[in-house]
Amino acid sequence: MNAQSKLLLISDFTADTLAGYLANDGESPGVSAASAPFNQVRQVLADGGQSCWRQSPDFAVVWTRPEAILPSFARVLDYQPVATEKLLQDVDEYCERLSNITDRVRLALVPTWVTPSYHRGYGILDMKPGIGIANALMKINLRLCEKLEGLQNLYVLNAQKWIEAAGKRAFDASLWYMAKVPFGSEVFKEAAKDVRAAVRAVTGSARKLIILDLDDTLWGGTVGEEGWNSLRLGGHDAVGEAFVEFQAALKSLTHRGVVLGIVSKNDENTALEAIENHPEMVLRLADFAGWRINWADKAQNLADLVSELNLGLQSVVFIDNDPIERARVREALPEVLVPDWPAKQTLFKSTLLNLPYFDYASINKEDRDRTKMYVRDRDRQTSKSEVGSLEEWLNTLDTRVEVHELTDANLPRVAQLFNKTNQFNLSTRRLTDKEIQKWAAAPNRKFWAVRVLDRFGDSGLTGLVSVEVSGSRARIVDFIMSCRVMGRKIEETMLHIAARYAQLLELEQIYARYIPTSKNAPCLEFLEKSGFVYDEETRTFRWDLHQIYPCPDCVELQEKLRVPEIEPALCLT
């Protein structure tokens, strides 16, 4: 998807207000939205030839009212008895139709069904199975989630959350009677936040790193003046408790892959002592990927820390209680997202948990262990300073690279790397699980995923390389690596894997075409030093396969490359 993604809205009501917010609220990434013909959901889902599909939308939102799309639920609302089996059967039939569109778009979003909050249903009986409207609504929503679970590029969004956020303005009868709009504008505004967060998730533009100030942000008070014993943190104190819960909320985000860092104007030893020794601290040094604690400019410190962590500024959310520091970072580093922050400490936790910038399309073990990996990196860097040359240091790491082929088991992580990696990415293709599988299945293509381990631990599945054979040449199409393992000779190892394969095929040349983006300069910088010959005009790097592209001495390849099964006759010419 490009900067301006195309959305198709398929609905049985007027949903143009959602399109309006998505296109005009100034949030990133930009989305241009078009509506499918009004109230023709079934026809549009069934028929890919309908004119609304001709614009080749990147993604679709299919938003329906349960009473309109499920005939049995309309009878439930009419207080008629309906067998649960019949309700679920209607949901299954609808899900069948929804599955039709997963080949037409990169991403399909389906909001859950809601009923108006003014509807009392059966009152005391409303949660009763087999009778209640609320009970039936829960059942059909659960069935919707379960039936769609296997579709990799289709996600169900929780619309009930939008209704709750909109409060008493969620439903407006005037809007319905005048324009067939069932919800108030606030509902669409909340929906737009989630839809945009979903687009960010699948396009790899979700944020990964939260950088925090310390004094009056992570704890109450100024540690340098009051000492860590006197900080407001925990205890029988509303503000102290709020800081503890804010820290706990930050820690919970690390369990889903968000990384924490510190940028603070303080004496480093004093601040670190507080973090390690204060009995009520939830976050300890092992919870932070890195820090810059000194009296220098925060924007400069932030940029330095992000660079040290091999991340881009576009990955960062900066949280500081001081509006002057926030303004400074916004001005100096516009790519960094700096949310407005409440003055009231009791709102810190809810403000944090409501930020829509950390939604990922999948979460795996690598995500959950990301902070640990950064801590191991810190240990690696410490060990680096203890030995002489870079080569010597690399030799002490005992680096092992496991080479894996594409499997159902590693596909979600592979898709995640495809869609989240910005800096070390040769061509920045954004592909769904299905598209990756389909691409890699062609007989003239080969795809590898690499896992990196060393004496400090397992860095996980962190590299991808793919080649496409055409005549006597192989093109490296994807060359993607997590910034976590940059500079440890994994880059050269991946080139070796691709070149060795091409040699086994007795090809003459392997090449890589660099496609520049605003973020992938690190990939270019490596290729320029890789030994491949660069043709600047075509942005192509070439290697003559009459010579071996060596595997670095400091790396042990854990799997022998298999002799390829490729049929030369099938190679494209």
Add this chain to the structure above:
Amino acid sequence: VISKALPSATKQRILFQQSVEGTPMHDQVIQTLYAAIDEVNEQLPDQRKLKKSPQTVLIGASSSVDSLTVVNLIVAVEQKIEEKYGVVINLAAADGLPGSENPFKDLETLVQHVSSLIGAARQ
């Protein structure tokens, strides 16, 4: 003070006459309408954003405002009036303005219409 004995249409006419340009009531109502416009404009591209001016045409041959925007504005105004004045008005009914002028012709006619409805609701 308007006598409760007067017919409804007459009361509205009197209230409408009290809501002339430059009065505190008129100024308050137009500011409320402008706040509603701010909300509606969040959904609109720059070239279609409603101008905060009494002369902004809403309905008619010279209007470039689409029907959904008018509906969203009506609802936003109803909500803002309820929040600010604590009265529920029904702009969708649109049958209360004296004379033949369409209350949604432009922002000025809408201000007058809203003012008269507020007055009527407070009686």
